[in-house]
Amino acid sequence: MRNVAFGSRARAPRGRPSEGSSAPFSVGWKFAAGLIASIYVHEMGHVAALHRLGIRASAPMFLPGLGAVVRMQQYPVDAREDARVGLAGPIWGLAAALAAAAVFFLTQAPIWGAIARVGAWINLFNLVPIWQLDGGRGFRALSRSQRFWVVGLLAALWFWTGEGLLLLLLLVAGFRAFGAEAGSSGDRVAFTQFVVLLAALSALTLIKVPL
DSSP states (O other), X not given: OEEEXXXXXXXXXXXXXXXTOOXXXXXXXXXXXXXXXXXXXXXXXXXXXXXHTTOOBOOOEEETTTEEEEEESSOOSSHHHHHHHHHHHHHHHHHXXXXXXXXXXXXXXXXXXXXXXXXXXXXXXXXXXXXXSHHHHHHTTSBHHHHHHHHHHHHHHHHHHOOHHHHHHHHHHHHHHTOTTOBSSOOHHHHHHHHHHHHHHHHHTTOOOOO
């Protein structure tokens, strides 16, 4: 049995409370609710992919302080299927972050910008290509040349955004690019999904949230 687990820890954005005001509490629970909804959408991406492939799995279960988990009762048959399942979560998570960003740009309500940015960061973290994180499962389906293309993209995105998390992804992906398990023929779909996810989620981390 294999687990797919995701965690999130984030501070709520500061407000400007007046005396006797409940504004901080109001902002806090709304931000938490938005973040939980974003994580749930991410998990449902995994569930949808598993059902599409005929793989039995549990519904998403939330673990306090850690995030959520989906328990698979069967294994994907190969690296391609594993990549489809692994990257489905960030794809759905990206959609949730884009929806929050759209509301932010339309309303200029800071809470939506915070939800979009933190949600994007969480999904980007899950793309670190290691162990059972989504990125590890997607990276496993890439050829050596595709892995080096991802490394190059990560370097460019880090230079563009200055996001420290991208440096972590760059270092781990660079190490994995030389891994013995990298084949000569990779999965084009997984490669395209990985590249688009990295670019889009990195762009969302540039959202400036007014305090």
